[in-house]
Amino acid sequence: MKISLPQISLPTLVGLLVFCALVHLDATEGDTYWHVKAGEWIYAHRDVPRQDAFSYTRNGAPWVDFEWLAEIVLYAAYALDGWNGLRVLASLAAATAIAGIAHILLTRRGSPYLAIVSAVMAFALCHAHFWARPHVLAWAPLAWWAAWQADAGAKGTPPPWWTVPVLAVWANLHGSFTLGLVLAALAAAEAAERLWRDGRLSVAAAKPWGLYLLALFAAAMATPYGLDGILITQQTFSMEKSMAYIAEWRSPDFQGGMHAFEFWLLLVIAAASLKRLDVPWARWLLLFFLIDTALRYQRNAVLFGLLIPVYFGKAVDETWISAYGSAVNLTLNRWPRRTSPAAWCAAAAIAFYFATAPLPLRDTGAARGFDAAEAVGAVRAWSAGGDPGPVFNDYGLGGYLIFAGIKPFIDGRNLLYGDDFVARYAEAENLTSPSALTGILAEYDIRWTLLSAQSPAAALLDHLDGWRRLYSNNRHVVHVRESPASPKP
Template structure:
């Protein structure tokens, strides 16, 4: 993402062909998350990895602030805030320097606006359309935002008391939906932005190989399990009154979170907003709050956006956090960053294209080295991704792939079965090894320079 954003800033345009791999160089490819990538690159230029981390932390904090304000409008503070620890627990594994974190704020504001309008019996405002436009340039999850429009529209129409009002609501929500689709198509990517999420979801072979697209492993702790148990407890003990459209929405995001780990953040965002109203009413019915508690009054005072003490506290915490981070050597995870291996390759002057592991692709792009494969499965396609994955496990397929593409060296993790094959393959020699990566190079005098034909 950082390299793509850097490329966009340097060329003042969004790439339409692949500039990063040698196997598919020149093949059609669009940087669908281009705005996130530009922001990441700009943050890196301003403050290197500290700048990127600070930007992501700020985006997440603003998202949580927007959610908290929406919850506190629907419940007394102590009830509104009781769900936030679970929200933070769910988000924790997903707080990475990646585009989805930047998309959380427009996502939250969009959902809150739709809910507010539906609960007020009104169609959404056209002033909300820039939110979905920005969201579509930040992350592919914007398609969910479009799908939520008919859900809340249906809810509003069903709650309308007369046929005339129902037709008025239908017209208003339909115009808003069409406007939402139009502004998404008006971005630099055009209508292609709407097709990309469907393209990715349909890549079954590739998604089966990527951890974040797998179902959660409930042999270890999963926040999704807490959401399931909490929802069951609320339903059985408190018997909240929920609109059936909200029930279907909650079940839908729960299904996505159970199907793919990466969608747990959707549950963390939508779950509290859907549950808080009925939960507050049920708790009020079971445990009436005749007056605000001390805790309620404290949180209400802190929620005042004009209160100077809160601003000073926020600035102080931000400065303290920046100082603390500054004292650490902040950089990407070592497991996906074969820095020492690439330094050894450069020092030895090894030339030719590389056959790399999928997980090393992002770092190679960051270092300006054309990749054999990387995380852009939409570029490489199901067949190529599965072929390369099989080759990393099966010796015969690896030899076939190497003979076809003729790389000059390889970069693989130490636990790859392909290491043993290369150790025993004529014409290849182990050159470097550490805990992160193993490098093999050709030793034949007439070592090929690569066969990189775009597909």
């Protein structure tokens, strides 16, 4: 009697491995807290915020919360299972995206070998930016959108019309939807090039693309903020002072050994230069853009990892793998193409075990919050349970203060605060301007501070008259002012 084992396809196995690898990592980060709180606010008010209600320095100022839909999802995960719910949600979103890359490469672009290499590449570049935040929820839409647009550009006809509402949902999920518009425009350019080379370029042939692009623009406007939601991308990249301060928007540092992006970039360059890849010029233009943006802003290495396999996978397979990897592919091609119901049940059981097993890393996600909670508790005891007054806080802890019901001086919504405000805060926190800190303390009548233990501003506060250190641990320091309020200049 022959017993057949449950069959699991390569993309399903990739997704399961990625989920199990990520679900016990710390997925919380400073911005996670305010995103959850914003989702709670939206749920309670049945509306999206249009003015800031969380900080005291920008209270009432116009606010375009372009990630409102993702914040509802994050809040729902938190309401369901706390920090564990957020970790599972983020792990599931990342696993879906990377499994999607494997599926795209396996069914549309090339060989199983290429699918595995591409999944490893995507995981390596996404891993450093794995947080329970809206951008992780946008990874899967980005990968599939790229596949649809790449296919359409190769065929010369627009993608199906049902992809238009997908962009509308994406536009309410995360600001990366504007890249989706760019990819659609590149697909139209690639299609025009193919039609021109075939002698079939005409107004009639271009009309479907024109209508499709107009429909996409209308879908991008289908948000509570209309055109303001589209302009977010341009406004973000114009904040040069803020980007120089915020770590994830800085250029990658290659000094500490081989960087993951450096390795994959060199591999892609070698594959493209040692043998000429038959790729349309629009895709070369995309490659140059992805390299440039990843070298400028390290968080955009994720775009490189998700898009390069989709747009260049088939050419790499035809040029390199089909010629030199036949033995490997012969073995991998025997892999089941579909996952059997029994294998789905087994994969779900394994995923459930890893999501619920009480391993030591289970509590690390909330460690940052508990740590700050002790500091905030010390301040509330100092103020006898009353309002402790305005705070000058670390940029990364602003989200936690919002979560704790305290209006911060600043948090991760740098677009709300503006480039000059963030730059002035950075000067005060880093003491790059001698009077920046004391000026802010006086102007905003700061009564207490919550800063990183390594902050230059915290070190100066130890020596300022009228200030004393109330609480400290290896991560956070709290100072309180005990002298009368200083007159505002």
